[in-house]
Amino acid sequence: MADTDVPRRRSDVTRASILDAARARFAADGYERATVRAIAQDAGIDPSMVMRYYGSKEGLFAAVIDVELVLPDLAEISADDVGTVLVGHFLDLWEHDSVLQTLLRVGVTNEAGAERMRGVFSGQILPLAERFVATRADAARRAALVASQVLGMALVRYVLRFGPAAQMSRADLVAWVGPTVQRYLTAPEP
């Protein structure tokens, strides 16, 4: 087997360190307050390098949010505990990958971020809901409800940092929120 034959540029490590710094800054500060200069300083290079490699601040942001964001092996979840499994997976994802945090922080004031968030919704949660209900319209509603609960949880726990929400144990969270998601996906329409 040959190694990947993408051109190994000498600047790859620089590009990567810029991207890493940008990920962290966008996730922590949102789009406006994450400045190109601060990102460059974090990456240990000159701001002009950001422009050379990513064209503009917008281009850099596009590169940051252009990652595969896939919930693991949804196909094999049994219909009986899809709620708790999904909540657990989502907590993992949130705590180990900054891209969701970035999208939430940015999507609230930036249309590109919101659009990407809608893409994640359509690509991940919607197909899941369609496996449990008959009509497409019903699935869309249920997926929206799941998204509302799951993103709301992330909002109060990780972004707004409401004390009680941040302190709840993972087990408590799964036990409380899991059944909600379960109901949104599998209960008959009210």
Add this chain to the structure above:
Amino acid sequence: MADTDVPRRRSDVTRASILDAARARFAADGYERATVRAIAQDAGIDPSMVMRYYGSKEGLFAAVIDVELVLPDLAEISADDVGTVLVGHFLDLWEHDSVLQTLLRVGVTNEAGAERMRGVFSGQILPLAERFVATRADAARRAALVASQVLGMALVRYVLRFGPAAQMSRADLVAWVGPTVQRYLTAPEP
């Protein structure tokens, strides 16, 4: 009855128009992108007036979020339908008052906004939860869960504008989300 005896300054209408414009801008754009200059232009006055009357951009923002935000007559809700009533009231509040939209858009990247949001949580949702459960710690958890669902709904419906979430009817929303809030407030601990 005497009229209110607050000093009737000649500048009151200007002050009010600044505040109105600021409300709209902060709600639509968040803190960073809502510029003093744009607010002043909307209000039809010079940017320096904003500084004269509110001291600074931060002071203006503080004035915008310094409003009584009270969920109506919570004391008289029967324990059986607190969920649906609460969701209904919240939908009203969100659609007729921009301050919640402002707090959500700003609180995600601005600490003062987040702090105010936590204040609303502590002042409104927490006391409600304490009427339904015995211990303070349990009430805090349940209030956090309610906040997560209610703010999450607002997030996907009004801010991120997920299609299905934005198109759901008010009745559907209450029928789906009401029972969730009801369970968070009144169900036994899992």
Add this chain to the structure above:
DNA sequence: ACTGTATGCCAACATCCGTTGACCTCTGCC
């Protein structure tokens, strides 16, 4: 070894931001 090119830094630009102070104008009071 030479040379073209990629990599990186530096200095600067244009623009926007919040904020300030000088100046004018209108109003209400003695």
Add this chain to the structure above:
DNA sequence: GGCAGAGGTCAACGGATGTTGGCATACAGT
């Protein structure tokens, strides 16, 4: 009628931001 003060405009400042072009250096291919 004159005057003090409030209401309002204007131009400018200092700083930060995204972005650009020029220049030095280190590498890779011949």
